[in-house]
Amino acid sequence: MDAKSTVFEVLKKEGEPMSAGQIAEKSGLDRKEVDKAMKQLKSEEAIVSPKRCYWSPKE
Structure with a gap:
């Protein structure tokens, strides 16, 4: 799995905005x-x- 996919999966799994x-x-x-x-x-x-500085997957 590439870094982009890994980052997206972590964001989806956590279910809340996260910082880098x-x-x-x-x-x-x-x-x-x-x-x-x-x-x-x-x-x-x-x-x-x-x-600011927190990200989440687009709904």
């Missing part, structure tokens, strides 16, 4: 990998930010 640091901790990925994956997910509009 929390995602990195839960997924076991490096923070830089998480940031890169989140950038891709944001450009695809797969994730949204309900509050």
